[in-house]
Amino acid sequence: IVFLVDVAPAGATEPAAGWESTVRRVRADEPIVLGTDLSATRGDGVFETLGVLEGCPQAVDAHFWRLANSAELLELPAPNLEQWRVAMRVAGDALPTDRQGGIKLVLSRGVEGAGRSTGWLIATVADDDFANRTEGWKVVTLDRGYRHDLSEHAPWLLPGAKTLSYAVNMATLREAARRGADNAIYLSSDGFVMEAPQSSVLLRRGDTLITPKTDIGILPGTTQLSVFAIAAQWGLATEDRLVEASELLDSDGLWLLSSVKLATPITQVDGKSITVDRELSDKLNAALLARRE
Ligand code: PLP
Structure with missing residues (x-):
């Protein structure tokens, strides 16, 4: 289910007919992006993917924070979050309430030379x-090819921005599959x-949940944020810090976290079996599935 958004600049006043009037459901096969749009020709834009439970998009504020941050890093016009919030609700309302789903929000730099962002939403069951x-x-573990302090010495590589240029991420998943794995770290x-x-990394060591700190050229994960909030309620300690590669093998549990898949326990790293904490896995997924905002 696709919705075209007539993107308003941040701070624009709501039209008399409401922000809803700027969100138009289109036929799934209706062409809505021009061949000259910079999202198509250069992957020049940002996106977010939200999980949807009972028609309710999850962790909207955290996704909107990251969207605005990504836009700022790419020097795109700031998104009008009031408008996107309404658009998100419209898209969520179009999904069935008895199935899990997702909404992808795309914000492009727009048509070359037009100086105006284009944007749309894709809601899927x-x-x-x-x-x-x-x-x-x-x-499997794979080399990303740059040091952990990339943000300090090469910010133009856009570490921390969720850009539309995911060809490298998809190629990484194909390489993982070639090596007989389901995913890569x-x-x-x-x-x-x-x-x-497409996910953040979470480890358990004793009573502490650990995630790599986000200033090392990675995305701040919204699911990881939710997991840390849940862990705090359970009395588990949380840490975001530098994590050595060797810690993956001697953790007491390892997961990949993302908005739609939620918490995936890791059973093997580079062909070696690791400790799987199924109990915590089930508890984490149940808690993530119980969220309604
Ligand atoms: N890191 C990368 C590179 C991602 O693409 C994603 C999600 O797509 C994540 C981490 C996890 O983010 P989230 O939990 O907000 O889905």
Whole structure:
């Protein structure tokens, strides 16, 4: 289900007919993006993917924070979050309440020379049985090719921005599959754990949940934020810090976290079996599925 958004600049006043009037449901096969749009020709734009439970988009504020941050890093006009909030609700309302789903929000720099952003939403019912949450995944570690301090010395590479240029992330997943794995964890060239192509990394060591700190050229994960909030309620300690590659193998539990798949326990790293904490896995997924905002 696709919605075209007539993108308003941040701070624009709501039209008399409401922000709803700027969101138009289109036929799924209706052409809505010009061939000259910079999202198509250069991957020049940003996006977010939100999980939807009972028609309710999850962690909207955290996704909007990241959207605005990504836009700022790319020097795109700031998104009008009031408008996107309404658009998100319209898209969520179009999804069935008895199925899990997702909404992808795309904000492009727009047609070359037009100086105006284009944007749209794609709402989908998940055609997934989410076996990942119970069966888990095997991962391989792959070199990302840059040091953990990339943000400091090469910010023009846009570390921390969720840009539309995901060809590299998709190629990484194909490489993982070639190596017989379900997914990959990127390591910095100096040996620190970063993230997966579409997920954040979470480890348990004793009573502490650990995630790589986000100033090492990775995305701040909205699911990881939710997990840390849940962990605090359960009395578990949380840490975001540099994580050495060797810690992946001697953790007491390892997961990939993302908005639609939620928490996927990792069963093997580079062909070696690791400790799987199925109990915490099930508890985490149940808590993530119980969220309604
Ligand atoms: N890191 C990368 C590179 C991602 O693409 C994603 C999500 O797509 C994440 C981490 C996890 O983010 P979230 O939990 O907000 O889905």
